Amino acid sequence: MDNWDEIRTAYNVARIGTVSGAAQDMGVHHATVIRHIDALEARLGVKLFQRHARGYTPTEAGDDLLRVAQATDDQLSQLEGRLRGRGDAVTGDLVVTSVGGLSHLLVPVLAEFQAEYPDILVRYLTGDRLFRLEYGEAHVAVRAGPAPEEADNVVQPLLKQRMALFASEAYIDRHGRPAGEAEFSRHRFVSADDPDSRAPFARWLRDAVPEACITFRSGDVHAQRRAIAEGAGIGFLSEMQAAEIGGLVRITGPRDEWSAPLWLVTHMDLHRTTKVQAFLSFIKIRSKTWQGA
Numbered sequence: 001m002d003n004w005d006e007i008r009t010a011y012n013v014a015r016i017g018t019v020s021g022a023a024q025d026m027g028v029h030h031a032t033v034i035r036h037i038d039a040l041e042a043r044l045g046v047k048l049f050q051r052h053a054r055g056y057t058p059t060e061a062g063d064d065l066l067r068v069a070q071a072t073d074d075q076l077s078q079l080e081g082r083l084r085g086r087g088d089a090v091t092g093d094l095v096v097t098s099v100g101g102l103s104h105l106l107v108p109v110l111a112e113f114q115a116e117y118p119d120i121l122v123r124y125l126t127g128d129r130l131f132r133l134e135y136g137e138a139h140v141a142v143r144a145g146p147a148p149e150e151a152d153n154v155v156q157p158l159l160k161q162r163m164a165l166f167a168s169e170a171y172i173d174r175h176g177r178p179a180g181e182a183e184f185s186r187h188r189f190v191s192a193d194d195p196d197s198r199a200p201f202a203r204w205l206r207d208a209v210p211e212a213c214i215t216f217r218s219g220d221v222h223a224q225r226r227a228i229a230e231g232a233g234i235g236f237l238s239e240m241q242a243a244e245i246g247g248l249v250r251i252t253g254p255r256d257e258w259s260a261p262l263w264l265v266t267h268m269d270l271h272r273t274t275k276v277q278a279f280l281s282f283i284k285i286r287s288k289t290w291q292g293a
Contacts, residue, residue, distance in 0.1 A: 003043075004072075009036035010048055011069035014062060015093070018055040064135070070095075071136025074270055090278045091119040098142040100126040101221035102262070104241060106142060109286045113279060120275065128219075133267035139276050141265040142283075145198050148263060154271045156280070158262040159287050161238050163201045164253030170231035172249055178234075181252075184209050190227045190235030193217040201236045201258040240290060 012022040013033060023030040037056075041048050048062035058066055074092065094113075098106055103126060110122050131137040133153060141148075148155050167177070171188075178187050191214045192202050205214070216232040218224050228235040229245050236258070242248045264283070270276055 003040070006036040006040040006043075007065070007069050008073060009033055010040055010062070011066050011073060013037065013049065013056050014058045014066045015070075017057075021055075067132070067135035067137050069136070071267075071269065074136070074139070074273060089119070090117040090275045092275060093121045093123060094140075094275055094279060095123045095125060095138040096140045096142065096279070097125040097127075097131040097138040099128065099144060099221075102126075102142055102144070104244065105287075105290060109283050112286065113282050116282070117275075117278065133265065133270075136267075136270075139266065139270055139273075140279055140283075143263045143265055144260045145200075147261075148265050150265075152268050154266045154268055156264045158264050158284070159290065160259040160261045162254040163236050163238055163258040163260065164242070164255075165234055165251040166228060166237050166242050166248040167234040167251055168229055168231045169247050169249060171233065174231065177249065178251060181208060185213060187213060188215045188233035189213050190216040190218075190224050190233040192221075192224070193219045199260055201260065204258060205236065 009022065009026065009032075012026055013019060016022045016025060019030050019033045019037075023033045026033070037049065044061075044065075046061040047059050048065060049056040049058055070093075096106065096110060103124075106124065110124055114120050114122050125131060125138060130143075131141060133139075133141060134150070142158065144161070147157075175187060178184055189205065189209050191205050192199070195206065197203065214233075216224075216227045216235075218227065224235060225237060225241060225245065227233065228237060229247065234251055237245070237248070239254065242250070264280060266276055266280070
C-alpha cells in the first residue's frame with residue numbers, strides 16, 4: 001500500500017471504466033495502467049477488478065480500496081490547489097447521495113450548481129442504504145429522519161418537508177372524499193411496502209388506517225406518487241410535489257408530526273474542502289425557495 005501511483009491508477013480505472021480512458025485522462029500509456037493494476041493486485045493478493053469486453057468493474061475488494069482512494073485523492077487535490085494558489089477553485093468530482101424520493105428537490109440544484117461551476121463533474125447516488133462518508137462513498141449526503149449520529153460526521157439541518165394527504169380528482173369522483181379520519185376505513189390508500197419505514201408520516205398511516213385499506217404498496221417512492229396521481233388511493237406527498245403533479249386534492253394536513261426533517265451530512269475530513277463548502281452554501285440558499293417542500 002506504499003505506492004500511491006498504483007492506487008490512483010486503479011481509482012481512475014474504476015471511475016472511468018476502461019483502461020484506455022484512464023490512460024488518456026492520466027496522460028500515460030495504457031500499458032502503464034495495466035502494469036500498475038497488475039502490480040497492485042499482486043501485492044495485495046486480491047483481484048480488484050473483473051475484466052470484461054466493455055471494460056473493468058471493481059470487485060468487492062476493489063470497492064473498499066477505491067472508496068478510500070477517492071477520499072485521499074480529494075484531499076491531495078485540495079492540498080495541491082492551496083499550494084499552487086488555486087485553493088478557491090471548484091473542480092473535480094462532487095458525489096452527492098440521498099434517498100431517491102428527494103431527487104425532485106436535488107436534481108435541479110445539482111444542475112444549477114454545475115452550470116455555475118462547469119469544471120465540476122456531478123455524481124448523484126440514490127438508494128435506501130446509507131452511503132459511508134468515512135470511506136469516501138460521497139462528499140455530501142442529504143438524509144431524512146432523525147439527526148444522523150455517526151462519529152466524525154458534520155451534521156447540519158436543511159429543512160423540514162411539509163407532508164399532507166392527497167388524492168386525485170379521479171379517485172374522489174369514484175370513491176368520494178373522506179370527511180375525516182373516522183371515514184378512512186372506507187377508503188383506499190397508497191403507501192410504502194416496508195412495514196418498518198422510518199418516515200413519520202408512514203408510521204402514522206399504519207397506525208391510523210386498517211392494514212387492509214393500504215391497497216397499493218411500493219418500495220419505489222416515484223411509483224407511489226404516480227399511483228396517487230392515477231387514482232389508486234390516498235397518499236402522502238409534500239405540498240411541493242402535489243403542486244408539480246397537478247390535479248390533486250388535499251385531504252388533510254400538513255401536520256408537524258408528519259414532517260420529515262432533512263439534514264446535510266459531510267465527513268470532517270472533507271467538510272472544509274472548497275467544492276464541498278461551495279455546494280453546502282449553494283444548497284442552503286437554494287432550499288429557501290422550496291416552498292412547501
